[in-house]
Amino acid sequence: DAGVIQSPRHEVTEMGQEVTLRCKPISGHDYLFWYRQTMMRGLELLIYFNNNVPIDDSGMPEDRFSAKMPNASFSTLKIQPSEPRDSAVYFCASSLGGLAGGSYEQYFGPGTRLTVT
Amino acid sequence: RKEVEQDPGPFNVPEGATVAFNCTYSNSASQSFFWYRQDCRKEPKLLMSVYSSGNEDGRFTAQLNRASQYISLLIRDSKLSDSATYLCVVRYQKVTFGTGTKLQVIP
Numbered sequence: 001d002a003g004v005i006q007s008p009r010h011e012v013t014e015m016g017q018e019v020t021l022r023c024k025p026i027s028g029h030d031y032l033f034w035y036r037q038t039m040m041r042g043l044e045l046l047i048y049f050n051n052n053v054p055i056d057d058s059g060m061p062e063d064r065f066s067a068k069m070p071n072a073s074f075s076t077l078k079i080q081p082s083e084p085r086d087s088a089v090y091f092c093a094s095s096l097g098g099l100a101g102g103s104y105e106q107y108f109g110p111g112t113r114l115t116v117t
Numbered sequence: 118r119k120e121v122e123q124d125p126g127p128f129n130v131p132e133g134a135t136v137a138f139n140c141t142y143s144n145s146a147s148q149s150f151f152w153y154r155q156d157c158r159k160e161p162k163l164l165m166s167v168y169s170s171g172n173e174d175g176r177f178t179a180q181l182n183r184a185s186q187y188i189s190l191l192i193r194d195s196k197l198s199d200s201a202t203y204l205c206v207v208r209y210q211k212v213t214f215g216t217g218t219k220l221q222v223i224p
Contacts (some may be wrong), residue, residue: 004138042216043161043204056211093159106212108160 005084006092012115018080021112024073025094033106034067034077035091043091049075082116089113096109119216121207122129123215134195138218139186140158140205150188154201155217159203164190183209197220 005024008014013019025032047057052069060067064083069075079086093106122141130136142150150167167179167188178191188207192199198210200222205215 043214045211047211048211105163106161108162110160 004092004094004107006090006112009110010113010115012117013082014117015083017116018078019082019098019114019116021077021080021090021092021114023075023077023092023109025075026092026096026107027073029096030072030098030106031095031106032069032075033093034075034106035093036088036094037091037111038088043069048075048102063102066114079114082114084116087114119214120144121205123157123205123218124167124198125216125218127221128218129221129223130195132195132197134222135191135193137189137191137193138203138205138220139187139189140207140215140218141185142171142205142207142213143185143186144207144209145183147186147207147209150179151205152179152188152190153208155204156201161214162201179194192220195220197222197224 004026006106007022030051034046035043037043037048046059047067048055065079067077085113089111091108091109093108095106120143128136152164153161154164157163165174165179168182170179171179176193180189201220201221202217204217
């Protein structure tokens with residue numbers, strides 16, 4: 001079975017450019033999460049969706065970040081304009097059931113390693 | 118005070134040793150607790166959930182102490198393959214990951 005799929009795996013871009021990260025959750029999972037991981041701050045929850053609807057985006061650092069989930073099998077995280085401090089590994093995760101109960105195991109994708117120069 | 122705190126380590130232990138990590142949390146209303154494992158440059162993966170009564174999975178034992186607001190992970194008979202970063206996860210309305218404890222098992 002395919003796990004969570006993320007693309008690209010690596011992205012190097014210049015400051016000011018737009019960056020779009022993509023995620024395909026596990027089929028049938030109703031929760032999708034976007035995380036950012038850095039050495040200094042660890043793994044931070046940016047936003048999560050339930051049934052394609054954004055539930056909590058309080059972790060999104062600022063207006064330069066936006067996320068969408070147009071359907072159950074696809075989500076994007078966009079940074080515009082990008083800055084060097086956005087350099088991190090961005091993980092997407094999905095789960096069946098979530099905060100409302102059910103199995104809460106989150107399955108993570110392999111991550112996108114973003115470098116902004 | 119951070120919501121979830123872990124000793125970053127590294128914990129360097131010889132093969133066969135027993136090692137334990139603690140993780141403290143600040144919100145007494147926290148509802149669920151988990152340990153995830155993350156290998157270098159890989160994604161986190163669920164290791165085990167932590168139940169109020171404590172639970173064991175092979176060489177791994179997880180415990181919850183609500184009075185003192187911490188969870189623990191005990192690894193017996195450490196293997197080289199246990200070398201990884203162990204992330205504590207606490208849930209209250211949303212999940213919060215600790216920054217992880219790095220374990221290095223030495224031959």
